[in-house]
Structures are given as structure tokens and as C-alpha cells.
Amino acid sequence: MSEIPGQLKFTRDHEWVREHDDGTVEVGITDHAQTALGDLVFIELPDTGGSFTAHDACCVVESVKAASDVYCPLAGTIVNTNEILIEKPELVNNDPYGEGWLFRLRPDLPSELEGLLDDKNYERLLAEDNE
Amino acid sequence: MPFIPHTESDTQAMLRDMGVEDIEELFDEIPSELRCLGLKGIPKALTEFQLARLMRERSAKDQIKLNFMGAGAYEHHIPAAVWEITTRGEYYSAYTPYQAEASQGTLQVIYEYQTMMASLTGLDVSNASLYDGASALAEAILMAVRINRKSRSKRVLIPKTVHPFYVDVVGSITGNQGIQIVQLPYDNETGQVSLSALDAHSHEDITAIVIPQTNVFGVLEEVHTITQWAVDHDVLAIALVNPVALGLLKPPGEWGPDGVAIACGEGQPLGIPLSSGGPYFGFLSCREAFVRQLPGRLVGRTTDLEGTQGFTLTLQAREQHIRRSRATSNICTNQGLMVTAATIYMSLLGPRGLRRVAEHCHAKTRDLVSVMSGIDGVDEVFTGKRFHEAVLRLPVSAEAVLNVLSEWGILGGVSLSSWYPELGEALLVCATETKSDDDLKIYGQALRAAIDQVSEA
Numbered sequence: 001m002s003e004i005p006g007q008l009k010f011t012r013d014h015e016w017v018r019e020h021d022d023g024t025v026e027v028g029i030t031d032h033a034q035t036a037l038g039d040l041v042f043i044e045l046p047d048t049g050g051s052f053t054a055h056d057a058c059c060v061v062e063s064v065k066a067a068s069d070v071y072c073p074l075a076g077t078i079v080n081t082n083e084i085l086i087e088k089p090e091l092v093n094n095d096p097y098g099e100g101w102l103f104r105l106r107p108d109l110p111s112e113l114e115g116l117l118d119d120k121n122y123e124r125l126l127a128e129d130n131e
Numbered sequence: 132m133p134f135i136p137h138t139e140s141d142t143q144a145m146l147r148d149m150g151v152e153d154i155e156e157l158f159d160e161i162p163s164e165l166r167c168l169g170l171k172g173i174p175k176a177l178t179e180f181q182l183a184r185l186m187r188e189r190s191a192k193d194q195i196k197l198n199f200m201g202a203g204a205y206e207h208h209i210p211a212a213v214w215e216i217t218t219r220g221e222y223y224s225a226y227t228p229y230q231a232e233a234s235q236g237t238l239q240v241i242y243e244y245q246t247m248m249a250s251l252t253g254l255d256v257s258n259a260s261l262y263d264g265a266s267a268l269a270e271a272i273l274m275a276v277r278i279n280r281k282s283r284s285k286r287v288l289i290p291k292t293v294h295p296f297y298v299d300v301v302g303s304i305t306g307n308q309g310i311q312i313v314q315l316p317y318d319n320e321t322g323q324v325s326l327s328a329l330d331a332h333s334h335e336d337i338t339a340i341v342i343p344q345t346n347v348f349g350v351l352e353e354v355h356t357i358t359q360w361a362v363d364h365d366v367l368a369i370a371l372v373n374p375v376a377l378g379l380l381k382p383p384g385e386w387g388p389d390g391v392a393i394a395c396g397e398g399q400p401l402g403i404p405l406s407s408g409g410p411y412f413g414f415l416s417c418r419e420a421f422v423r424q425l426p427g428r429l430v431g432r433t434t435d436l437e438g439t440q441g442f443t444l445t446l447q448a449r450e451q452h453i454r455r456s457r458a459t460s461n462i463c464t465n466q467g468l469m470v471t472a473a474t475i476y477m478s479l480l481g482p483r484g485l486r487r488v489a490e491h492c493h494a495k496t497r498d499l500v501s502v503m504s505g506i507d508g509v510d511e512v513f514t515g516k517r518f519h520e521a522v523l524r525l526p527v528s529a530e531a532v533l534n535v536l537s538e539w540g541i542l543g544g545v546s547l548s549s550w551y552p553e554l555g556e557a558l559l560v561c562a563t564e565t566k567s568d569d570d571l572k573i574y575g576q577a578l579r580a581a582i583d584q585v586s587e588a
Contacts, residue, residue, distance in 0.1 A: 042423060047280060057457075065447070067454050 002031040002126070005097055009113060010122035011057075011073045016097060017116060020104075024079055025113070028101045029061060029092065032126055038063040040089040046079040047102055052076065054112060059102055061092065070102060074112045080104040083105060162356040176554045194540065197570055199234045199499070201520045201561025202545040203264070203294050204408065205400045207375070207488065210479050213402045216337055217472040219251055234336040237467065238442035241430040244474040248414050251377050251477075251485075252370070252394040253384025257416035259428035259465035264397025265300035268293075268341065268371055269414025270460060271395040274417070274424045275339035275367040277459075278392065282365065284336040290315040290324040292346035293371060313337075318567065322350040322513030322522065329360060341366040342391065344383070345376055348559065349496070349520025350513055358387025372399050374414065375492065376518045378485035384418075393417045403418025405468050412466035412473065423449060426460030491564035492519035497569070499562040502575035506582065512557055522547065522554065527585040535581040541574060543581070 004010075009017040014033035034040070044060040052058045057069035058078070059060040081103045085091060092100035107113065117125065135144075143156070151157060158166070177185065198206050206505065217223070221236060232238070241259045248257035261267045276285050287305075289298055291314050302312060313332075318325045323346070342357050354370070361368040368391040370383030384390040399411040417425050423446065431445035451458040480488065496519045503509050508526030525532055529546040536543035544560035551557065 044423075061462070067455070067457075069457070 002035060002077040004119045004123050006119045008097070009116035009118065011071065011116060013071045015070060015073050017073050017113070019113065022107050025074065026101045026104050027073055028096055031096050034093050034096045037061060037066060037068060040092050043085045043089045043092065046078045048054045048078050048081055067129050072105070073116060074105060074107045075109060076102065076105040078103050079106050080093065124128060160169045184296050196540050196542045196575065198542045199544050199560045199562060199574060200542045202559055203296065203397060204405055205561065205563055206405055206565055207400055207563055209402050209404060209476065212479060213472050216475050217468060222471045223468065232443055235442055238430050240471050240474055241428065241465070242432055242442050244470050245430060247474065247477045249416050250373060251382065252372065252416045253382025253390060254394055254416040255419035256422050256425065256429070257414060258350055259430065260398065260423050260470045261413035261415055261427060261462055262411070262466065263411045263413045264395070265297040266304065267395040268297050269301045269304035270312065270415060270426050270462060271369045271393045272301060272339060273308070273460065274393055274421065275369055276310060277424045278421050279338050282336050282338040284338055285310045286313055287311070287339050288313050288315050288332060288337055288340040290317065290341065290343060290346065292317050292322070292324055292348060292350070292352070293341055293343050294347045297522060320513070321515040322348040323352050323515045326353065326355060326356060326387040329357065333364055337366045339363065339369055341369045341371055343371045344380065345373055345518040345520070348522045349495050349517045349561070350515035351518060354386045358391055362388055367392050372396045373518065374398060375485065375489050378482070379488035379493065392421060394458045398473050401473040410466060410469055412469035415501065422446065424459060426462045428465050495562035495564065495566050496521055499560060499571050499574070502571050503578060506575070508582070512554060519563060520559060523558050523560060525556045525558055525582065527556065527582055529558045531585045532578070532581045535584055536577055539577055541577050543578065
């Protein structure tokens with residue numbers, strides 16, 4: 001059973017979103033996603049300052065046998081990226097909700113957060129996928 | 132014999148199963164104007180013996196001429212062992228490895244090839260080859276545009292001293308990807324990229340620059356100065372190099388303050404016969420930081436669970452079968468057989484052998500130029516230092532002279548009049564290590580006579 005922290009929001013594409021007091025959000029991929037991908041060997045981060053709409057492919061996570069796009073969960077502008085991952089992509093496997101965060105985003109419309117899944121709904125989504 | 136496994140009754144059974152009457156129905160959704168119905172201009176099929184006879188007749192028309200042509204394809208001595216080994220069944224039948232790890236021999240050849248090309252270009256990694264030098268340059272440019280995120284313009288500087296065919300191929304491959312090619316003029320005196328024309332671009336957003344070494348005139352470019360300029364202006368430097376010249380010259384990995392980002396070129400001089408223009412192969416190498424943008428196959432060396440050396444395909448996640456439309460390139464394959472020959476050629480020569488080939492080429496061309504310059508009205512056009520080609524101006528039509536020489540069994544060079552009309556009656560000549568002093572003497576006499584014949588006509 002993969003870990004699903006209660007205080008985060010989730011997307012159907014297995015990204016997580018953490019809200020910060022300054023109005024920005026932190027984005028990463030879920031424990032379920034990193035397990036499915038396997039050992040990550042490379043992460044292509046978005047450019048700081050780049051702006052995306054929701055569901056834009058903005059980042060690539062690559063394991064030994066697959067590469068997968070990470071979609072921007074909300075429309076917004078990238079304010080920071082986790083550069084350490086370029087050298088240590090395994091942090092995403094080891095600590096997907098902590099040190100393995102991918103990027104920080106300033107959402108264009110904070111109300112878009114309402115559209116994301118909470119932990120219970122994300123858990124249900126995983127259970128349905130399993131069936 | 133049709134090499135199709137389905138019999139007519141297999142086909143009918145499949146159609147019945149799908150509830151379709153006719154194979155044509157399967158293509159219904161394709162608009163008729165997009166369909167290519169029949170191949171026009173293709174003559175009727177020949178039987179095997181008719182075809183063999185036709186080809187024999189055609190090949191009999193080939194003559195072994197004394198060859199002084201270069202311009203991108205070069206006649207070199209190929210040790211007999213190269214193709215003797217390359218055409219062994221084990222190599223000859225092995226195309227790109229599909230059951231990759233089962234083909235350890237093929238993988239090892241590619242690994243050795245990559246190691247040699249990385250070392251020859253002075254860069255960290257090489258791919259397993261591409262179709263030819265021109266398409267390698269196009270891939271290098273696509274790479275550069277992906278790598279250089281500081282630049283938004285997708286403008287790429289290509290000197291006019293790059294072979295015009297290469298520029299055409301680059302245009303075909305990159306033209307629909309929003310990449311703009313800007314041509315840089317050359318200095319009329321030296322035959323090198325004009326540095327003042329280059330400086331004029333200093334305040335523009337330029338993504339990449341192509342630096343040929345040697346250039347289409349056979350002249351050596353100021354590669355250090357141009358690479359330094361690229362570094363100073365956040366322009367990605369791409370070296371387009373002759374691999375034999377690298378036996379003698381500084382590798383692109385050492386140009387400028389800390390080398391170019393990407394090097395590419397035509398691999399034909401490394402043991403591949405001229406054979407009417409192909410197949411040849413392109414090489415492409417880069418710094419390790421850009422390896423994920425490098426298209427094509429990469430083979431790595433590793434150890435298995437028992438501690439034995441093994442070879443494996445690495446970084447496949449960039450390729451089309453995994454990344455689909457977002458793959459690094461549509462190119463996954465490599466020129467396996469040509470690469471095998473080149474690897475054996477390089478291993479037989481070694482760095483010292485390659486250097487000696489390069490030295491001989493340089494010396495023969497110097498001698499050729501001095502023979503030619505002794506003829507009235509024939510002068511070398513450029514003052515820039517050259518490797519194994521030179522441009523000479525003739526007092527009469529270069530095309531006409533070449534026609535006369537050809538009748539006498541000599542391929543006298545390449546006329547530059549259609550590519551570079553501003554040079555007048557200019558002839559690009561090349562003498563490799565294959566030319567003896569007698570050959571040069573014969574050429575000199577024939578050229579003198581041909582010029583006389585043309586001027587009297």
C-alpha cells in the first residue's frame with residue numbers, strides 16, 4: 001500500500017500539491033507513481049519563470065526503462081525547481097513527498113486548487129485503478 | 132516469390148473475421164487525394180537473371196579513373212583486412228541489435244566505435260552513428276536548439292564554407308521546426324569564415340554556430356577564435372569535422388577555452404569505399420552533460436551478476452519505442468556495417484597510422500598545388516592554410532576542362548562554378564595518400580594539355 005499524506009492535494013495523473021503560506025505551491029509525484037516508474041535515473045525540470053496551463057507537460061521523469069511526463073497540476077508560473085534532483089534523482093524514489101519535490105509554482109487562479117483530489121479521493125482513485 | 136507469409140486463404144479468413152469484404156475497405160478513412168495508388172515511373176519487374184545482366188552491363192561502364200575529386204567524399208587506401216573481417220557472416224548479417232543483449236559481439240563493436248570516436252573528437256560520448264555527415268549535422272543542430280535554453284531565437288549560423296549539400300539537407304530536416312539558418316560569408320582572400328561578419332551578429336540572439344574543419348574549400352578555419360566567440364555570446368558551438376584531418380589537428384573537444392559542445396561529420400574516409408556516393412555513415416559526439424539530447428543508440432559496458440564483462444544498450448528512454456512523439460529524434464538506428472568497417476579501419480591504423488595518413492594527404496595536396504600552379508594562368512584562389520584540398524582558378528571554363536580530362540581517364544576535381552559563381556572558373560582538387568608522384572605529374576601534363584585544348588576550341 002503506498003503512502004498518501006493527508007495534508008496534500010492530488011491529481012488524477014499522480015502528482016501531489018502542497019500549499020504554502022506565501023501563496024505558492026510545491027509539486028511532486030506520488031509514492032504510487034515513483035513505485036510504478038521504478039528507479040529514476042534522470043529528471044528534466046522546467047525552467048524557472050516558465051508559465052504553464054493546467055495539464056501541460058512541464059517536466060520529465062525517466063527511469064531505466066521508461067520516461068514519463070509530469071503535468072502541471074494548476075495554471076501558473078514556475079518560481080523554483082529542485083536542482084538537487086539533477087544530481088540525485090533517487091531522492092524522488094526515497095522521499096517522494098519531501099526531498100523529492102520537483103518544482104514550486106505560483107498559481108494564476110488559487111481557486112483551481114479546489115478542483116484537485118484530497119487524500120481520500122486519491123486513495124479511491126488508486127483502489128479503482130487496481131480493480 | 133513473394134516474401135509475404137500470409138496465403139490468400141489466410142487473408143480471406145482474417146477479413147471474414149473482421150466482417151470486411153475487401154482489404155480496400157480497411158483504407159476507407161484515408162482521403163483519396165492522400166493515397167498513393169500505384170507507383171508511376173517504375174518499370175515492369177525483371178526476373179533475377181535479367182536484373183543480374185542489366186547490373187553487369189552497367190557496372191562494366193564504370194572505369195577506374197585517376198581521381199582528384201574530394202568535396203565531401205574521399206578516396207583513401209582501405210587495408211584488405213577491413214572488409215574481409217566486416218563481411219564475415221557474424222557481422223554482415225547483424226543489423227541493429229533488436230534482441231540487443233543477445234548480440235554481444237555487435238554491441239562490443241559499437242562500444243569500441245563509440246570509444247574511438249569520442250577520443251578522436253576529444254569529447255565524452257559518441258552515438259552509434261547516423262546515416263551520413265549531412266544528416267548528422269542536422270541532428271546536431273536539433274540537439275543544439277534543445278540544449279541552448281538561454282536562446283529563444285532558434286537561429287543557427289552556418290558559414291558559406293560549409294558544403295552546400297549539407298546546408299540543403301539541414302534545411303530539409305530542420306526547416307519545418309522553426310529553425311532559421313543564417314549563412315555567414317567567407318573572406319575572399321583567405322577562404323575562411325569572415326570574422327568581421329561573425330562579429331556583426333554579436334548583439335543578436337543566436338542559438339548555435341556550425342564550425343567546419345576543414346571547410347568546403349579545404350581551408351582550415353580559425354576554430355579557436357570562433358569557439359571563443361560562441362562562448363562569449365552564449366552560442367552553442369557545433370564542430371563539423373573531417374575525421375582523417377583529426378589525425379593531425381586539434382580535436383574539437385579542445386577548441387577555444389574548453390571545447391565545443393557537439394562534433395559531427397562524415398565517416399566515409401574511415402574505411403568506407405566511395406561506391407557511387409553511399410552507403411556512408413555520419414558520426415555525432417558531445418559532452419556528457421548533453422548525452423540525453425543525443426539521438427540514436429548508445430552502448431555501455433557493464434558487469435553481470437557473475438562479474439563478467441558485458442555490453443548493453445543504455446539510455447533507451449530517449450528513443451521512439453519508449454518516448455513516442457517526444458523522443459529525442461526519429462533516428463534510432465545506426466549504420467551498423469559501415470561502423471563495423473570504420474572500427475576495424477581505425478583499430479588497424481591506430482592514432483599513429485591515422486596521423487600518417489593525414490600527413491601524407493596534406494603533403495600530396497601541397498605537391499599537387501605546386502604542380503598545378505606551374506601552369507600558365509592557373510593560381511591558387513585562397514591564402515588560408517589547407518589540409519588535403521585546394522581551390523585553383525583556371526584561365527578557361529572549369530567544366531570544359533573536366534570534360535576533357537574525364538575523356539582521358541582523369542577525374543580532375545569538382546567545378547565550383549554553380550555553387551560559388553563569384554569565384555569564377557574555380558576548381559576544387561584533392562590528393563590523398565593514394566596518389567603517387569607519377570600520378571601528380573600525369574595530372575599536371577594532362578591539365579596543361581586540357582587547358583590548351585579548351586582555349587583553342
